Structure formats: structure tokens, C-alpha cells
Amino acid sequence: MSRAHPRPKTTFVTSAASPKDFPPPSLPELAVVGRSNVGKSSLINALVGQDGLARTSRTPGRTQLINWFHVEAKPPFHLVDLPGYGYAKVPAGMRDSWKPLIESYLSKRTTLAGVLLLIDVRRGAEVEELDFVPWLAERQVPIVVALTKSDKLAKNKRMLEVTRARQALSLTRDPYAVSVQDGETIEPVWRALIKLVQPA
Ligand SMILES: Nc1nc2c(ncn2[C@@H]2O[C@H](COP(=O)(O)OP(=O)(O)OP(=O)(O)O)[C@@H](O)[C@H]2O)c(=O)[nH]1
Numbered sequence: 237m238s239r240a241h242p243r244p245k246t247t248f249v250t251s252a253a254s255p256k257d258f259p260p261p262s263l264p265e266l267a268v269v270g271r272s273n274v275g276k277s278s279l280i281n282a283l284v285g286q287d288g289l290a291r292t293s294r295t296p297g298r299t300q301l302i303n304w305f306h307v308e309a310k311p312p313f314h315l316v317d318l319p320g321y322g323y324a325k326v327p328a329g330m331r332d333s334w335k336p337l338i339e340s341y342l343s344k345r346t347t348l349a350g351v352l353l354l355i356d357v358r359r360g361a362e363v364e365e366l367d368f369v370p371w372l373a374e375r376q377v378p379i380v381v382a383l384t385k386s387d388k389l390a391k392n393k394r395m396l397e398v399t400r401a402r403q404a405l406s407l408t409r410d411p412y413a414v415s416v417q418d419g420e421t422i423e424p425v426w427r428a429l430i431k432l433v434q435p436a
């Protein structure tokens with residue numbers, strides 16, 4: 237069986253639909269970003285070993301707020317579940333409100349320690365990710381990239397997608413391939429994230 241990391245006690249802090257509702261910056265924060273339905277909330281639950289903590293859904297576009305979770309790891313930090321982008325079926329007005337919300341969070345949050353960018357292994361990097369990675373680099377935000385739902389592809393295809401994403405996004409290392417069905421794939425992502433919140 238998979239060797240899981242210690243499961244840190246994790247609790248919901250708050251939700252926000254606009255910057256005025258953001259909690260005061262306190263702990264370092266790791267934000268989970270990606271297309272709607274890519275598996276952000278599922279991966280948060282897998283990372284902290286708590287099913288049902290962040291709400292998941294088969295219906296894309298479910299998480300429309302920013303959600304903060306307090307992770308009692310050493311050191312403690314916040315995991316932040318950002319609303320998914322790129323879901324065409326939501327009303328345009330709602331879609332338009334997401335971008336400023338996400339951009340305002342990512343560009344102004346003083347406690348932001350890094351971003352976990354998720355990409356569906358079957359879709360690969362698309363225009364949003366190609367824009368987003370340099371946007372974060374310009375702002376010197378550390379980034380960890382993971383390809384989700386790796387159980388959906390056979391190993392050889394998965395490896396190909398890992399290489400493709402690395403090249404498309406000019407990453408300095410391979411993106412992680414993760415599946416919430418396989419704890420062994422979660423562990424390396426956890427370790428990469430923990431590094432970002434260690435005091436210098
Ligand atoms: N097979 C498989 N399905 C997954 C995996 N991770 C997530 N899913 C499924 O993908 C769907 C979307 O997962 P969520 O975690 O809700 O995705 P999200 O990115 O939070 O979605 P939004 O909040 O709508 O942006 C759910 O049906 C999950 O069960 C995975 O590793 N493997």
C-alpha cells in the first residue's frame with residue numbers, strides 16, 4: 237500500500253467572494269489553481285487525508301468562492317482552494333467576476349508562498365496555463381505543477397504528457413502526475429508544497 241505522509245489536522249477557515257472578505261493575512265498560503273473540474277478540491281482532501289473537507293463535484297464550476305483551510309503541519313499554513321476557470325457553461329457575468337477575484341488574490345496576497353497549478357493529464361496545458369505560468373513567474377510566485385487524474389491514462393501515455401507539459405510550459409523539472417486514487421502519487425506533491433512554506 238501507499239506510504240502516506242502524516243495527516244495534518246485541517247479545518248475550514250472561511251470563504252470569500254470578493255477581496256473585502258479575505259481573512260487578514262496571517263500564515264503562509266499555498267493556493268491551488270486550475271481549470272474547473274480539474275480536481276483541485278479532491279487533491280486538497282487527498283493532501284490532508286480528509287475526505288469531504290473541500291467540496292468536490294461532478295458538476296464543473298462548483299467552487300465559486302475562494303476557500304481557506306488551516307493545515308496544522310509543521311510549520312502551519314493555509315491551503316487555498318481557488319475557483320476553477322474556463323468553464324464555458326456558467327453565465328458570462330459570473331465568469332467575468334472570477335478573473336479579477338483570482339488575479340487580485342494572486343497579485344496582492346502578501347502571505348502567498350506558492351501556487352499549485354493543476355492540469356488534467358488528458359487535456360494537457362492549454363492557453364490559460366500557457367498565459368498563467370509566465371504571469372506567476374513575473375511576480376516571482378513559486379509554482380508547483382501537477383497533472384491530475386493520472387489513473388485515466390496508461391503509463392506510457394502519462395509519461396508522454398508529463399514531457400509535453402514540461403516542454404510547453406518551459407518548466408525546469410517534470411510536473412508531478414497525481415491521482416487521488418493512489419496515495420503514492422500524492423506524497424511527492426506534499427513534500428514539494430511543504431518546502432515552500434518552510435521559513436527561509
Ligand atoms: N479518476 C479520477 N477522478 C478524479 C480525480 N480527482 C478528481 N476526480 C473527479 O473529478 C471531478 C471534479 O473534482 P473536483 O475536486 O470537484 O474538481 P475541482 O477542480 O475542485 O472543480 P471546481 O471546484 O468545479 O473548479 C469529481 O468527480 C472527482 O471525483 C482523480 O485523481 N482521478
Ligand SMILES: [Mg+2]
Pocket residue numbers: 276277278291292298299317
Ligand atoms: Mg472545487
